[in-house]
Amino acid sequence: MTIRLVLADDQEMVRAGLRLVLESRPGIEVVGEADDGDTAVDLVQQIDADVVLMDVRMPRMNGVEATRRICAAGGPRVLILTTFDLDEYAYDALQAGASGFLLKETPTDGIAEAIGHVHHGDAVVAPSTTRRLLDHFTVSKPARSARSFAMNARLDELTSREHEILRLLAQGLSNGEIAESLVIAENTVKTHVSRILMKLDLRDRVQAVVFAYQHDLV
DSSP states (O other): OOEEEEEEOSOHHHHHHHHHHHTTSTTEEEEEEESSHHHHHHHHHHSOOSEEEEOSOOSSSOHHHHHHHHHHTTOOEEEEEESOTTOTTHHHHHHTTOSEEEETTSOHHHHHHHHHHHHTTOOEEOHHHHHHHHHHHHHOOOOOOHHHHHHHHHHTTSOHHHHHHHHHHHTTOOHHHHHHHHTSOHHHHHHHHHHHHHHHTOSSHHHHHHHHHHTTOO
16 A cells, blocks of 8 residues: 655755655655645645645744644644754644654654554654653643543543553553563553543544643653
8 A cells, every 4th residue: 555645844855855765665655745834734635645744844834733734624644754853843743633753863764664654543753752742741731621621531431551551652662562561462552552542532642642741640
């Protein structure tokens, strides 16, 4: 199956380089390019795309707002790709619905692999970003809202094992690492993760990480 990819970056040379290396990989086809968020939002409404590789800092509409609009409209999954590890927009992009966050210094193999994971419904976050998310909440806790209390009620629906797995998930562990830590099968972990997402009404692992930080589970 070929993954139909849209590149959204305000630098033409970056888009050209990404197109060149990614289309050399089997199973990836670049079907469109956008130089700002406005164009990206319009483009995914006109063409059939599976994943958007989205820069954060772009003129007119930035990648955060573009991600929010694309995800709210039920569009393709969004993978954030940015130069800045400490980008202040990283958390907002993930909360807006992005399915992953990578740095532009990530090797091409890693970017291609991440696109595949996101396309298949998983999520990818740069290792350092998990730590940054925790730092974000240490410095500034978001205000509680009615939705937060509703989510707390849903949290009570999790079993003790699901609580345990959610905490490990929020620490950035993969399914394999969680399985090894808890001495259970990896398929069992996958089943628990699916149930956690369903019970908490979350889209993917990234939203589960954000949820765990918001609710003091880490």
